[in-house]
Amino acid sequence: MAKRSLLLSFLAPFFSQSFALLSHDLIDVVFHALAPEADSSINSIDHITEVADQINAAAASISNSSAPTPEQRASISCAIESLVFPESVTTASSSQYEVDVTINWSETCWLPAACFVHPQNTIEVAVALKVITAAKSKFAVRGGGHNPNPGYSSVDDVGVLIDLQLMKSLSFESDGTIMRAGPGNRWLTMYEFSEAHGRLVKGGRTATVGIPGYLLGAGMPYFPGLHGMAADSITNYEVVLADSRIINANANENSELFLSLKGGGLNFGIVTRFDIQTYPVIHAQYAVNVYDAADYHNIFEATKEVQRRMESDNKVDTFLAISPSTISIGMLYADTPAKPPTVFEPFLQLESQVDTLIPLTNGTVLSLAEALIEVMPTSNARRIATTTSTKVDSGLYERQHERFLQIVQDNQINAGLSYNIQPVPSSMIREGNTRGGNSCGLSEIPQTWWSFVVEWDDEADDVTAQQTSNSFREVLETTAEEQDLLLRYRFMNHASFMQTVLDSYGPENVERFRSVSATYDPEGVFQELQNDGFLLRKL
Template identity: 30%
Template sequence: MHTELLTALLTLVMGSFASQEHFQSFDDGVRPTAQQCCNSLEAVLVSSVILYPGSSGYTDQLGSYYSLDQATQRPACRIAPSTAEDVALIVKYATSSRCEFAVRSGGHMSWEGSSNIGHNGFTIDLEGLKLIELQDGGETLSIAPGLTWGEVYAFLKPHGLHTVGARSPGVGVGGFLLGGGVSFLSTEHGLGSDNVLDYEVVLSNGSIVHANKAERSDLFWALKGGSTNYGIVTRFLMPTMPLTQLWGGFLTYSANAVPQLYERMVKVTDQLKVDPRGLMIICTAWNPATKEHTVWALALYLAPHEYPSPLFDGLQDIAPIGGTTRVTNLGEILDEAGQALPKSQYSQWFTLTFKADAKLPWDVQLKGEDIFGDLESSDAHWEVLVQPMNEGMFSAGQKRGGNPFGLSRTHENLCLVMLVMVFWTNPEESALIKAKTQEYLKVSMDLARERGLLTEFIYANYASGTQNVLESYGEENIKKMRAVKEKYDPNNLLEVWKGGWKL
């Protein structure tokens, strides 16, 4: 849409607001109700679907959230814009009239309010923004935040291409990239956000701008870990890389194999400095049906070579119970990964990053028995998933203009990221289990700290809403992020955007 038309529409919107009794100026100390916000936006939006409680579309959108905690929130309406211009109209009105809202890309975060809101606001669901196209002769990919990574990969597969995206097909493009984004390609190419070449973003005043190395480079840097502070990104430009066949799959083990597996993971993480094309992830989980711990590992190599040396030396000596490793394509691995996580349950996550150690992850898993062992629920359970962070992840960000995460402060080439997930289905147990999960977080961090293993960095896409994610980036980076915030949203208008982590 041309700038002149957008300006005219904005004028129309603000004029229509001013003419209504309930839309007094913010200076009068009166703000519209969420329902009034929805009604006014419906009158002026050009190409958006507005859904109200009771409609099938509203119910379907809620049903597609990963966590029931998010799905049970009921905003006054859900707005699905299909153009950046409509996003701009919505943001302009919301920030001017102080209407509270949330934004949902894929809805894969677990904590309540991360990408949905209650009756006091409305939710912008970006599912209508589905643009995807190859550019520059296939060397770059333009993608909108309404896509899931499964849709992105399906588009790229016929071209024999891939990009640095999520490892589960249901994860949304937007949230993944604004939180950093750990990918199957990250040990070689860095985080997903390190690979963004350009952001198209709607700022708090409704303007649509681009941020890249050459244009608004300060905003470009900040958006790589920007959460909900700077604006709604309506398009990402990313590089592509050829990838057709690889080797990998899931291996299941008895709990007796856990010490050997974690020792092997530390060695694999060390060997990534020699060959960064591989990855090993270990998950230990409590099985409430059998009252035992189950164990699986994902081994992956971005070429069709089985157990390449020296990366996976010794892994074959640990006998699995079963496995699916084979030469295949990444799509099949993604489908397997998507099936590994429980769905349609209540869940709480938290994370910590620690110096590579073979003992801490299993000790954290066992601490779960002390914390959740007295639950009466028959299906409540927890999982501890661990994966490497290597020098390749640290250096890739610096080579591409830097990022806000402060990963170089760890002074460690070998780090592991832990994701702890707690699941249950009975809503009556929610308050108790959430309290126990916070206890579990404290116990886990204390254990890592006592052993001298805990590092500062908190990975946003795995974090609990109670964790101080932005503070973990370091004082210097936070100071710089705040300066960018002051420049592009000087009046903090985006405080009405709820969810995420705020500066």
């Protein structure tokens, strides 16, 4: 109680100076931090004094200006976050700051946020967001930081970055099949934990990726033909809404929000726990072979044939990772037959194999994910990805590869250029639908998802590199459209900030998103205060 009075006396001048800017909600927030049940607490009177001084300085500067700047709002948010979470906020003066700035996968996202807040649990997320909305400050949310679009899971000094990495809780519900995961987890830990319990969780192929951004974009998992997209196995989301209420969204409670979160991204709230249906561990057979890209005609003919065969065998999973000189082909099978399954014969009969990235192995999703991490490059770079989806057509693949080689030849900036062809069986969409469906608006046909990645070093080349990624996509979309091969869907997880995503889910889903946003976020916090993202406000 003494702490409360002391705190109020420090905060009083601040509230009198800038009452119009900040609401009394803030008092609740700070009181909450002092409440006995809260995990965080303010222990040091010196700290209160120091932070209250900062708040007063920020409030004074705001009251002197008729319209506070975004930087002023962010700085006042950070001062209050520091007061509420003395151990969990990083500002430019702390030694941890540089580490926090440089976590994202792409250097284009290494932005100097006004501060980084590291909540440890759901209540702290709710409190951190309350401070932000009270100050009307810009903010961004970061899970694993693998989205390469600048300003999506990063923000510069106009905003606060809520970093969820400390929220790594993992458990199974008492039935032993539903896994509960905090948003600070990455896929490797998810596979380790689930397999230790004899279960398979559907998740990312590159196991260093964070779970929240991946799942909110619906997620392309291993063996998509078996259980649909990763989000199709989610049974419940715990969500912090714009007004800091904490709710559950599932098939029975807040069901429209539940459906919207299955692919709708960061438009509706901050997800603080994912409850995921798991499956018995799969004993799988896998290999990744490397072929000479000069043989692209035969390789793409083989790809078309494997895609045809996948339609009658939902245990098949494959991908092509294409560089100017090599094409690496993943051959993954959700079983361990004595001989490689016949579905992969078209690839195995190619005469252009030049290397083996992962030899034929019987293992599990965990061992496969570990093997892929081993062969993935890990260096830092500036990066961008872009995406589109088409029908299956080897002629289209060939023409696009020839355009790709032309783009590589014209490349003025010494950028690394590569693309992926992801065959998607119709069983993935069907399996998703049998689990209640998602918001992606996918057609139940065999299809191909494309992603094109540019990597470069020099900030001066940002615009050229980003335009290069755009031109790869535009050329593909134009050709595919001319031949009636273009599909509407754009996969959020591989999309660039130069694309819109939500409109590619179709009008019915967009209408639901708008209605859910109006219901759960009537003030438009996630549209207006959130820094950037695949937001409804962009449609």
